[in-house]
Each structure stands twice: as C-alpha cells, then as structure tokens.
Amino acid sequence: MQENRKFSFVNRLKSFKHAFNGLRLFFVNEHNGRVHLFAAVIVIGLSFYLELSSHEWIAILFAISAVIVTEIINSSIEQLADMVSPGFHPKIKIVKDLAAAAVLFAAFLAVAIGLIIFLPKLFRIIG
C-alpha cells in the first residue's frame, strides 16, 4: 500500500520498467507467450494484406489484446500457485482451471472475430 506517499515521477517510471520486464518475461520465457506473439504477427500481417477497415482493425486488435492479456494474467497466477503449492492441491486446480478458462473464452472470441472478418475476404480472393 502507498496511501500517504508523495507522487514521484521516478517511481512511476520504475513501474513502467517492471511492467516491461513482465512483458519480456512473458514473450521470452513463456511458451504460450511465444505462440501468441507468433499468432499476433501472422494475424497483423494478414490484416495489412487484406487492407482492413478501421473498424475491422479495432476488432482484430481487441481480440489479440484480449488473448494476450488473459494469458499474461493466467501465467502470473500459475507462477504464484506453483510457489504457494508446488504439490497437487484441489484448490490450486480450481484456481488454475479458472485462469485457463479466461484464456479459452478470449480465444473463442478471437476465433469468432477472425472468422467474421477474414472468411468473407478470403472467399472473395479465392472465388
């Protein structure tokens, strides 16, 4: 808690540094992080190729962000859970399964958005 501390610009910059370190850990150390980064690069490349409208870009960036944000939180919860309870614990199973469910839900959303935007354009190119 930092209730009575004076505002410090330096401390705010340090918070950014920690957050960027978290991003580096996610994309470098976490296998799922690398998979999501790869998928995001492919989807963004395809989006440029298909010249999406600004609304379509917003939906695609929202979908990519939803998956990455939930996966970062999921990875963070996994790290904490593994430290608190290295052995099997039924409560940890619930905690990890719930965190994984958040990623799954975001992934369903991303697939739905991807199909809605890309399928008609790809069919137009093929046919």
Ligand SMILES: Nc1ncnc2c1ncn2[C@@H]1O[C@H](COP(=O)(O)OP(=O)(O)OP(=O)(O)O)[C@@H](O)[C@H]1O
């Ligand atoms: N300590 C534990 N106690 C109970 N169940 C666990 C425990 N650790 C993992 N599990 C079960 O195994 C599943 C997978 O957990 P794990 O931590 O290996 O995640 P993961 O999705 O395989 O992540 P990653 O691929 O990043 O390693 C969890 O969703 C949970 O059901």
